[in-house]
Amino acid sequence: MGTEMDEKTTIAKRVARELRDGNLVNLGIGLPTLVANYLPVGVQVFLQSENGVVGMAPLGIPGAAAAALTDAGGSPTGIIPGAAAFDSVTSFCLIRGGHLDVTVLGGLQVDEQGQLANWMVPGKMVPGMGGAMDLVSGAKRVIVAMTHTAKGKPKILKRCNLPLTSVRRVDLVVTELAVIRPTDAGLVLEEVAEGVTVDQVIAATEATLIVPETVSTMKLAA
Amino acid sequence: MSKVTTIEEAVARIPDGASLMIGGFMGVGSPHALIDELIRQGRRDLTIIANDTARPGVDIGKLIAAGAVKRLVASHIGLNPETQKRMIDGDIEVELIPQGTLAERIRAGGSGIGGVLLSTGVGTTVAEGKQTVEVDGETFLLEKPLKADFALVNAWRADEYGNLSYELTARNFNPVMAMAAGTVLAEAEEIVPVGVIPPDQVETVSVCVDCVVARRN
Numbered sequence: 187m188g189t190e191m192d193e194k195t196t197i198a199k200r201v202a203r204e205l206r207d208g209n210l211v212n213l214g215i216g217l218p219t220l221v222a223n224y225l226p227v228g229v230q231v232f233l234q235s236e237n238g239v240v241g242m243a244p245l246g247i248p249g250a251a252a253a254a255l256t257d258a259g260g261s262p263t264g265i266i267p268g269a270a271a272f273d274s275v276t277s278f279c280l281i282r283g284g285h286l287d288v289t290v291l292g293g294l295q296v297d298e299q300g301q302l303a304n305w306m307v308p309g310k311m312v313p314g315m316g317g318a319m320d321l322v323s324g325a326k327r328v329i330v331a332m333t334h335t336a337k338g339k340p341k342i343l344k345r346c347n348l349p350l351t352s353v354r355r356v357d358l359v360v361t362e363l364a365v366i367r368p369t370d371a372g373l374v375l376e377e378v379a380e381g382v383t384v385d386q387v388i389a390a391t392e393a394t395l396i397v398p399e400t401v402s403t404m405k406l407a408a
Numbered sequence: 409m410s411k412v413t414t415i416e417e418a419v420a421r422i423p424d425g426a427s428l429m430i431g432g433f434m435g436v437g438s439p440h441a442l443i444d445e446l447i448r449q450g451r452r453d454l455t456i457i458a459n460d461t462a463r464p465g466v467d468i469g470k471l472i473a474a475g476a477v478k479r480l481v482a483s484h485i486g487l488n489p490e491t492q493k494r495m496i497d498g499d500i501e502v503e504l505i506p507q508g509t510l511a512e513r514i515r516a517g518g519s520g521i522g523g524v525l526l527s528t529g530v531g532t533t534v535a536e537g538k539q540t541v542e543v544d545g546e547t548f549l550l551e552k553p554l555k556a557d558f559a560l561v562n563a564w565r566a567d568e569y570g571n572l573s574y575e576l577t578a579r580n581f582n583p584v585m586a587m588a589a590g591t592v593l594a595e596a597e598e599i600v601p602v603g604v605i606p607p608d609q610v611e612t613v614s615v616c617v618d619c620v621v622a623r624r625n
Binding site: 254256260271311319349 | 578611
């Protein structure tokens with residue numbers, strides 16, 4: 187199932203196909219930031235960084251830079267022509283107010299109800315939720331981009347045992363093995379990665395998966 | 409009418425034990441010189457309200473390292489292991505708040521709003537102990553206003569009256585914090601004569617600002 191880098195690239199390339207021309211998109215720190223590097227031809231999105239900018243340049247693409255221009259991780263970034271800068275209040279009005287089309291976030295756990303836990307491990311890691319709770323509660327679509335397992339242990343569980351980020355059901359879960367859609371009926375296995383069988387996905391998942399008659403092969407952006 | 413003062417005089421107004429809102433996002437747009445002066449003057453037992461504590465030894469991270477902070481209200485401390493360690497050791501009391509909720513609570517504090525209704529955090533640990541309100545079938549948390557004794561903000565340009573304008577992502581929490589504190593100290597990259605900042609570019613109105621200091625380079 188490849189190296190860690192292959193896994194992340196696979197996930198980013200699959201998520202990239204979910205974005206539509208003109209979307210306002212917020213990409214979480216880490217793996218999700220890779221998504222912008224694989225946008226299909228003809229698709230231009232506006233990237234938001236919650237510290238106060240819309241029109242951030244994708245990672246590795248040189249935009250206009252300045253000392254007072256950083257991403258949500260505090261690293262220098264660039265902007266494209268047509269970008270806008272604003273304060274934190276406005277930034278979260280965009281997020282909560284129905285203006286943000288898609289957020290792509292990493293995950294620690296997702297469960298059968300489609301609920302996400304991604305902000306703390308009690309007693310071990312207490313980074314704080316930052317903007318994650320606002321993003322999951324407020325975005326029109328929430329896509330979780332994460333590796334299917336952590337140190338061999340499933341991350342897609344019957345019930346999250348870490349504190350939830352939101353009670354909202356996420357819209358899609360993309361891993362290096364599969365694409366899973368949380369629904370009223372449960373988690374539907376929609377796609378498997380090339381060379382991966384349905385049984386392999388089930389074995390790597392603690393939650394019950396609903397397997398339709400046909401499960402297609404994951405198509406990746408170029 | 410000029411509110412321009414020295415950094416030493418501005419910080420001397422802050423007593424031990426005060427509550428301070430400090431602008432900035434991972435150190436970008438933080439009032440660096442005011443933070444350094446707080447440490448030089450040995451201020452203790454501070455309550456800090458800020459988005460984050462930057463990284464160890466950087467900006468607000470310096471106040472953490474100096475042991476100047478008793479209580480912290482923030483949305484994210486993940487990039488500062490020292491803050492996490494002091495929290496786990498019980499040296500600093502930390503309240504973590506979703507970033508958008510932090511912004512709205514400060515906005516309410518500075519604008520005479522008795523509270524805000526937000527769906528962020530409903531059904532999570534953030535909701536513990538909070539009143540919920542149903543509006544047209546949707547559940548919200550009642551989030552209360554947040555104020556502080558002082559706000560320490562960073563601006564790109566200030567004029568002598570205290571009008572402020574900001575630059576790019578160095579803006580972040582600075583404008584809203586400048587509305588929500590009893591005394592507002594503004595550090596500017598550049599101090600210009602009154603009239604130089606066009607009225608349309610003033611984002612913090614001078615009447616909210618008490619002291620203007622020039623950043624040391």
